[in-house]
Every structure is written in C-alpha cells, then in structure tokens.
Amino acid sequence: MEAVIQKKSEKQGIDEVMPSNEPQDIQVGDKTVGKPFADNPKMAMRNVNVHYGDKQAIFDVNLDIAKNEVIAMIGPSGCGKSTFLRCLNRMNDTIESCRVTGQFILDDQDIYHPKQDIVPLRARVGMVFQKPNPFPKSIYENVAYGPKIHGLASRRVELDEIVEVSLRKAGLWEEVKDRLHSAGTGLSGGQQQRLCIARSIAVSPEVILMDEPCSALDPIATAKIEELIAELKQNFTIAIVTHSMQQAARVSDRTAYFHLGKLIEVNDTKRVFTNPEHDLTEAYITGRFG
Amino acid sequence: MNKSSQNVTLEKVNQSLARRYRAEKRFRAYGIGAILFGITCLVVLFTDIIGKGHSAFFQTHVYLEVTMDSDTLYIDDPTDPQQIAGADYLAVVRASLSERFPDVSGRRDKRALYALISNGADFELRKKLEADPQLLGKTFGVWFLVDDDVDTYFKSRSDDGEGGFDGRLNEKQITWVESLINEGVMESRFNTTFFTSGDSREPEQAGIKGAIMGSLFTLLVTIALSFPIGVAAAVYLEEYAPRNRFTEFIEININNLAAVPSIIFGLLGLSIFIGFFEMHRSIPLVGGLVLTLMTLPTIIISSRAALKAVPPSIRDAAYGLGASKMQVVVHHVIPLAMPGMLTGAIIGLAQALGETAPLLMIGMVAFVVDIPGGITDPATALPVQIFLWSDSPERAFVERTSAAIMVLLVFLISMNTLAIWLRKRLERRW
Ligand SMILES: Nc1ncnc2c1ncn2[C@@H]1O[C@H](COP(=O)(O)OP(=O)(O)OP(=O)(O)O)[C@@H](O)[C@H]1O
Numbered sequence: 119m120e121a122v123i124q125k126k127s128e129k130q131g132i133d134e135v136m137p138s139n140e141p142q143d144i145q146v147g148d149k150t151v152g153k154p155f156a157d158n159p160k161m162a163m164r165n166v167n168v169h170y171g172d173k174q175a176i177f178d179v180n181l182d183i184a185k186n187e188v189i190a191m192i193g194p195s196g197c198g199k200s201t202f203l204r205c206l207n208r209m210n211d212t213i214e215s216c217r218v219t220g221q222f223i224l225d226d227q228d229i230y231h232p233k234q235d236i237v238p239l240r241a242r243v244g245m246v247f248q249k250p251n252p253f254p255k256s257i258y259e260n261v262a263y264g265p266k267i268h269g270l271a272s273r274r275v276e277l278d279e280i281v282e283v284s285l286r287k288a289g290l291w292e293e294v295k296d297r298l299h300s301a302g303t304g305l306s307g308g309q310q311q312r313l314c315i316a317r318s319i320a321v322s323p324e325v326i327l328m329d330e331p332c333s334a335l336d337p338i339a340t341a342k343i344e345e346l347i348a349e350l351k352q353n354f355t356i357a358i359v360t361h362s363m364q365q366a367a368r369v370s371d372r373t374a375y376f377h378l379g380k381l382i383e384v385n386d387t388k389r390v391f392t393n394p395e396h397d398l399t400e401a402y403i404t405g406r407f408g
Numbered sequence: 409m410n411k412s413s414q415n416v417t418l419e420k421v422n423q424s425l426a427r428r429y430r431a432e433k434r435f436r437a438y439g440i441g442a443i444l445f446g447i448t449c450l451v452v453l454f455t456d457i458i459g460k461g462h463s464a465f466f467q468t469h470v471y472l473e474v475t476m477d478s479d480t481l482y483i484d485d486p487t488d489p490q491q492i493a494g495a496d497y498l499a500v501v502r503a504s505l506s507e508r509f510p511d512v513s514g515r516r517d518k519r520a521l522y523a524l525i526s527n528g529a530d531f532e533l534r535k536k537l538e539a540d541p542q543l544l545g546k547t548f549g550v551w552f553l554v555d556d557d558v559d560t561y562f563k564s565r566s567d568d569g570e571g572g573f574d575g576r577l578n579e580k581q582i583t584w585v586e587s588l589i590n591e592g593v594m595e596s597r598f599n600t601t602f603f604t605s606g607d608s609r610e611p612e613q614a615g616i617k618g619a620i621m622g623s624l625f626t627l628l629v630t631i632a633l634s635f636p637i638g639v640a641a642a643v644y645l646e647e648y649a650p651r652n653r654f655t656e657f658i659e660i661n662i663n664n665l666a667a668v669p670s671i672i673f674g675l676l677g678l679s680i681f682i683g684f685f686e687m688h689r690s691i692p693l694v695g696g697l698v699l700t701l702m703t704l705p706t707i708i709i710s711s712r713a714a715l716k717a718v719p720p721s722i723r724d725a726a727y728g729l730g731a732s733k734m735q736v737v738v739h740h741v742i743p744l745a746m747p748g749m750l751t752g753a754i755i756g757l758a759q760a761l762g763e764t765a766p767l768l769m770i771g772m773v774a775f776v777v778d779i780p781g782g783i784t785d786p787a788t789a790l791p792v793q794i795f796l797w798s799d800s801p802e803r804a805f806v807e808r809t810s811a812a813i814m815v816l817l818v819f820l821i822s823m824n825t826l827a828i829w830l831r832k833r834l835e836r837r838w
C-alpha cells in the first residue's frame with residue numbers, strides 16, 4: 119500500500135484529474151489556517167463566494183496578496199484555483215453563469231465596484247493562461263497589441279522600445295529579435311508561453327496572474343519560465359496556479375492550499391512543504407489524494 | 409488451462425477478423441458505389457448539356473459583297489446623322505442577294521431568298537456606316553449572320569451535303585444555301601453575338617449579355633446588402649445577444665427561414681417592394697433585395713458557425729490584456745472568422761445566382777432586349793433566360809439554352825472555386 123502512495127506522489131506534477139479519495143477523518147474546518155493576511159497587501163479578498171449557476175465553486179475565501187510576492191495556489195483538480203484566480207481580474211465576467219460575491223480590493227480600490235471599468239483593471243492585473251495563446255499575428259504585433267489598445271505609445275519608436283523591453287524581460291529577445299515580424303504561432307510551445315508573458319508585461323501591469331503556465335511545456339522550457347518568474351518578482355506581484363508542488367516550492371514565497379472550493383491553509387512556502395499546519399495540506403503534499 | 413484459453417481466444421479473434429474484413433470491404437464498396445453514382449449522374453448531365461450546347465458557340469455566316477449605293481440607301485447628305493440612321497440598309501443587302509441569284513423572280517421567291525439572311529443585317533451595316541461614313545458609295549464584303557434555320561441546316565448537314573435538318577426551309581432555299589456553301593462563302597465562325605447582345609426573338613441575334621449583366625447587377629445588390637447585414641446579425645447574435653427566450657426564438661426562426669421555399673420570398677418581394685414601396689417591376693434592384701432576403705439566413709448561419717469556431721483562448725488572451733468587447737470582436741474574432749464567413753457568403757450567392765422562382769414573381773421574366781446598364785433598368789437573369797429559351801420551339805434556341813446553362817455552370821463553378829481558394833488562402837493556424 120505504502121509503495122503505491124509513494125508512486126502517486128511522484129506523479130504529482132502531471133495535470134490529471136483523479137477522484138479524490140479524501141481521508142474521512144480529517145475535518146475541513148471553516149477558518150483558513152496559517153497566514154492568509156499580509157501587512158501591506160497589494161490585493162485583499164474578503165468573503166469571496168463564487169457560484170456557477172446553482173453550483174458553488176468557492177466558499178468564503180479570505181486572502182491577501184502582498185506587494186511583490188509570488189503566491190502559489192495549489193490543490194486537487196476542480197478545487198477552484200482557476201476560478202479564484204480568474205476573479206482577480208474579472209475574467210469570470212465572460213462566463214454567463216458565473217456569479218461572484220465578496221470584496222476584492224486592489225490598492226484601496228474595489229475592483230467589483232459597479233463603476234469600476236474592467237479595461238483599466240485588466241491593464242493593471244494581467245493574465246497568462248495555461249495553454250500558450252498567442253494571436254495569429256506577428257511576434258511584434260502580439261507584444262504591441264496591449265500598448266496599442268491602451269494608447270501607451272504615441273510614436274512608433276516608443277512602441278518598438280516597449281516591444282523590445284518586454285521581450286527582453288520575458289527572456290525571449292535574443293531568440294526572436296531577427297524575426298519579429300514572423301508569426302507568433304510559429305514559435306515553440308515554451309517560446310509561445312514566454313511571448314504571452316511578454317505580451318502581458320508590455321502593458322506594465324502591477325499584478326500578473328498565471329494559471330498553470332507550464333503545464334503544456336517540457337522541463338527545460340518550464341525551468342526558463344520559473345527563472346523568469348523569479349526575475350519578474352522584482353517589479354510585479356504574481357499569483358500562480360500550479361499542479362507541480364516542486365514548482366510551487368521553487369518559485370513562490372507563500373503557498374495557498376485550496377480544497378473543494380475552500381481555502382484550507384496559507385503559509386510561507388517552506389513551511390507548507392516541510393511542516394504543514396493543516397492535516398489536509400499534509401495529506402495532499404504527501405500524495406494521499408490528488 | 410491458461411494456454412488453451414489463449415488459443416481459444418486467438419481462434420475466435422481470427423474468425424471474427426475475417427468477418428470484420430468482409431464488413432470493412434462492404435462498407436468501402438457502399439462508399440465507392442455512392443461516389444460512382446454521383447459521378448455518373450454528373451457525366452451524363454455534362455455530356456448532355458455540352459453535346460447540345462457546344463454548337464451554339466459557333467454561328468454560320470455568309471460572305472456577301474454589298475455596295476453602299478447612296479441611291480439605294482436614300483442618303484443625299486452623308487453628314488446628316490439622322491439620314492444615316494434612317495437609311496434603308498436592307499435594300500442594300502437585298503440588292504446584293506438579287507445580284508448573287510439573278511434568276512430569282514416573283515415576290516414569294518424573293519422573300520424566301522431574303523429570309524436566308526438574318527434580319528439584323530441592316531443593323532450591322534448601319535453600325536459600319538456610322539463608324540466610317542467614308543464607306544458610302546463603296547463596295548466591300550461583309551460576313552453576315554444567316555437566319556437561324558439556315559444556321560441549323562448548315563450545322564446539321566454532313567460535309568457532302570447529306571442529311572441537313574431542313575426545318576422551315578423550302579426546297580428552293582435549300583438549293584440556294586447549297587450553292588452558297590459550294591461557293592465557299594458560308595462559314596461557321598465564333599458566335600460573338602451570343603456574348604455581346606441581349607435577348608431577341610431571332611435566335612441568331614439572341615445573346616446572354618443582357619442576362620449576365622442582369623444577374624451581375626442583381627448579385628451586386630445582393631452582396632452589398634446581404635454580407636454586411638448577415639455578418640452584423642451573426643456578430644450580434646453570437647457575441648452580444650443575451651441567451652434568453654427571445655434570442656432563442658430568433659435563432660429558431662432564422663433556421664426556419666433558411667428552409668422557406670424561395671418562391672415565397674418572391675411573393676414577399678412582390679408585395680413589399682413592388683406593392684408597398686412601388687418600385688418598378690423587372691429591375692435588378694428588386695431582384696437583389698429579394699435574393700438578399702433569401703440568402704440572409706444562409707449567411708447568418710454560416711457566419712455564426714465561423715464565429716463559434718474561433719478558439720476561446722484567443723478571446724481570453726485579448727480580454728486578459730484589457731481589450732474591450734468591441735476590440736476583441738473587431739481585432740480578433742472577425743478576422744479569424746472571415747474565411748468561414750466569406751465561404752458561407754459565396755455559397756449563398758452562388759445559390760442566389762442560380763435562383764429562378766423568386767425572380768419570376770417580381771417580373772424579371774420579361775422579354776428584355778436592351779442590355780441593362782444599372783440596377784434600375786429592366787433586366788432578366790441568367791437562370792430566367794434559360795427558363796425563357798427552354799420554352800422556345802426553334803432548334804437554335806434549344807442549343808442556346810444548353811449554352812446558357814454552360815455559362816451559368818461556369819459562373820457557379822468559378823464562385824465555388826473562389827470560395828475554396830479564399831478559405832485556403834485566408835485560413836490561419838492557431
Ligand atoms: N464555466 C464553468 N461552468 C460551470 N462550472 C464550472 C466552470 N468552470 C469551472 N467550473 C466548476 O467549478 C469548480 C472549480 O473549477 P476550477 O476550474 O476553478 O478548478 P481548478 O482548481 O482550476 O481545477 P484544475 O486544477 O483541474 O484546473 C469545478 O467543480 C468545475 O467543475
């Protein structure tokens with residue numbers, strides 16, 4: 119029996135849905151344990167509940183994201199990580215059945231305020247998706263698109279500059295500088311994902327949300343993106359959803375563990391992976407379900 | 409035990425394998441049979457049409473020497489355009505014929521002789537003289553169109569003069585024609601008239617240019633209206649409209665409209681555009697409006713399918729950057745859906761091009777000689793022209809009917825090819 123469990127935990131990095139054989143004896147509890155709050159939050163979420171139609175996907179989540187930190191969100195498949203992440207820049211608005219309640223504060227600003235325009239919000243809170251999704255346009259056009267629609271550059275030179283800086287920050291400049299005007303979709307998967315990162319940092323967001331950005335990539339491309347995240351941390355606040363606990367351990371400062379729509383534990387990453395406070399967290403990171 | 413059960417399994421698999429192969433073969437044979445059937449039908453159709461119609465692209469001409477004698481023409485002032493226009497050119501042609509056959513006498517015989525030449529010959533000469541007044545008083549040779557009966561006779565006759573279809577020609581006429589043929593002044597030449605004139609009661613003067621232009625103007629109106637309206641409706645329904653009872657109702661009705669017989673649209677056009685808005689009958693504008701109504705459902709449905717096929721990841725990417733709904737739609741969704749929308753539109757238009765019934769209802773079935781010059785000139789359309797000619801008893805109209813069908817098919821095939829080419833060309837990978 120023991121050996122089987124070990125095997126499972128080795129496979130943790132793979133994105134697959136498994137029925138959760140949740141240990142019966144562990145209580146979920148109502149309160150998040152650990153340190154969900156920060157002294158100097160960039161974003162603060164309170165009493166967040168999300169429903170898809172009649173089905174509730176997120177239950178009463180409270181969480182702060184500190185300035186310039188990388189927060190990792192982990193948890194079994196279907197526990198609501200993506201749902202929660204997409205609330206942070208109101209991407210869920212595009213899903214008709216989705217209903218979000220609770221408070222979302224970005225620098226003292228309520229992002230779900232009826233008067234809040236989502237266009238500037240998404241310029242401030244950017245997003246990188248699970249599957250690389252460059253526009254079927256040139257590399258240059260991909261990166262320049264955001265600055266163009268937001269009017270960030272008034273002249274061509276400025277735009278060129280933004281494109282170059284963003285591609286450099288995304289660690290892609292050297293690889294593509296000679297073919298800026300060839301199709302972005304012609305790059306390799308890892309390059310495409312870095313292009314998507316360059317595209318989102320081109321509008322100088324304050325927060326970048328990443329939903330399993332490496333799940334479609336090979337280990338080398340993954341390592342590049344992880345390096346990149348460590349660098350981006352200097353200028354951006356990053357929330358990353360991942361299925362790889364190793365990745366969470368490598369890149370994040372704090373880790374949040376979700377379980378069936380509830381936020382179970384938030385703690386410093388080191389603490390979560392060495393000495394988790396909650397039994398469910400421990401069960402998950404030791405691979406007893408996933 | 410294990411071993412033997414494996415053997416049993418293997419045996420059973422082998423047995424079932426043979427059956428599976430047979431089933432597979434049958435399945436393939438059905439498919440091949442269906443395709444063969446389709447191809448056979450197509451081949452039969454094409455051989456029939458081409459067999460009947462190819463001869464219409466050639467037209468028999470006769471070479472006659474004419475003298476533009478000012479006395480015969482009754483022209484005393486060649487600088488007066490009115491005199492040139494009103495001159496008696498037929499007299500010149502007749503004089504030339506009489507000279508060629510001096511022993512023909514008597515009113516009846518003379519009339520029979522003159523009937524060999526198409527009665528559009530005077531028009532031919534008038535055009536020549538108008539273009540070059542210097543020709544007055546000169547003698548020169550002209551290739552004249554012959555009458556359709558002569559044309560049919562010439563075409564159906566074998567080289568040694570046997571077995572011509574004499575139709576309405578009498579014996580004397582046949583002798584004259586044979587003598588012209590023996591003299592070598594009768595010749596089959598490419599039928600430019602067919603492509604440069606409008607309809608006519610005389611088959612040898614009838615052409616499809618009028619019908620082509622009518623179809624063209626009708627289709628222009630249809631494209632100009634149905635594509636933008638269809639795309640706008642599709643974009644609204646697909647991207648903006650809330651999902652509720654009302655939009656569902658609209659959707660069902662669009663699908664229903666696509667199945668409505670086209671003649672109903674003709675009736676609708678008749679009562680709305682002609683009855684209520686008092687537009688003229690038989691004009692491409694009304695035809696285009698009616699065909700717009702008819703093609704809109706097709707275009708809306710195919711455009712929506714194309715919009716739906718745009719991957720959500722592209723929308724997510726644009727939304728994630730802070731693009732507004734309109735920017736997402738205009739910058740990303742529509743360009744990606746364009747090949748599909750264009751294909752749908754072209755197929756809809758090809759349908760419209762071949763449509764006859766609604767045009768009959770709004771009077772585009774009229775006999776129109778003049779080539780329409782705009783969307784408000786009376787006109788007919790290609791399929792209607794085919795319908796009209798197919799009703800005429802003359803042999804020459806039978807071949808023209810098939811020739812017109814060939815022209816229509818060429819247009820349809822090129823439109824469909826264009827649709828395929830556009831789809832290949834504009835299709836991008838993501
Ligand atoms: N568009 C939707 N409509 C209805 N239910 C949804 C929708 N998206 C997600 N859900 C449901 O909400 C719950 C949370 O889904 P979510 O995608 O947030 O999970 P996740 O933690 O990101 O899972 P994974 O790790 O597999 O990506 C799931 O039960 C899912 O079935």
Ligand SMILES: [Mg+2]
Nearest residue numbers: 199200201329
């Ligand atoms: Mg997810």
